[in-house]
Amino acid sequence: MSQGPLRPPWSGPLGLYHPGSSVVHRAPAGLKLSFLAVFAIVVVLAHGPASALAALGIALLLQVVAHVPWHRTTRGLVPTLVTAALIGAYQWWARDWQTAFEVAVDLVALVLAGAVVTATTRADLLLDVLARLVRPLRHIGLDPEMFALTVGLFLRTIPLLARTSMEARDAARARGLERNPRAVLVPAAVRMVAHARTTGDALAARGLGED
Incomplete structure (x- = not known):
């Protein structure tokens, strides 16, 4: 029996995908996921308020270049901002304001960058990348x-x-x-x-x- 395509075109689980023709939209899904992974690693490894502001600036620049309406990418930022504020308050109490600022801003930058990638990439394309990544596991029966x-x-x-x-x-x-x-x-x-x-x-x- 022919199975046909497993995954029809799909915008995403929460309807966050916003069609567009920007350079971010046209970039391959694998490239965007790779950028997101590298971005996350750099954000985690870099320290200090300046690096946190730089990360947030990159995420905001990505949002502007993508030409995605702000409500599309900020839909999930409200709980993130609350979480960042709570974590920042604890870090300020436990350590110092520099660490609190860095942790809170880093979290917002990572979530915003992820939201931009989600808003500019169809979910079926992301799943195709996921399938390619786990392809080596085919040898163990996956x-x-x-x-x-x-x-x-x-x-x-x-x-x-x-x-x-x-x-x-x-x-x-x-x-x-x-x-x-x-x-x-x-x-x-x-x-x-x-x-x-x-x-x-x-x-x-x-x-x-x-x-």
Whole structure:
């Protein structure tokens, strides 16, 4: 049975991909992931407030060059800013303000750079890179395409789980049961199990996972 393509074009698990024609959009996914890895290593190894500001400047420059709307890349920065502030406050109390500033700004720079890469790269292209990276593990029995497909399915489940939980909570609130955990968890769990069964049946119909 012909399996067909394992991963159709897909913008991303949280809808962060923003189509564009900038040089960042046109760069190969592997190159962008390599840059992100090197950037992260340099940020971790470099020390001092100046290096942290330089890292943040590079991340901001990447955002400007990519021509991605700010709300696309800053969507996940609010919890990051809160986390950075808490970590920075602890580092200031435990060590000094220079370390606090460096740790907090480094964290924001890394998250912003990752958000820009996500906003300028389709998720299916990122999964293709992942499949190529794990290809050497084929010798120990790991199917790279199946591994990438599994990661893709997992990422696709994130927004579905969030939406299902919110819908179950709204339904419970409409019945006056918002304080009853069972009224929220049970319907959400039933819907997620049904989704898992449907996905499994669809994969089986395409012959995926068969010897």
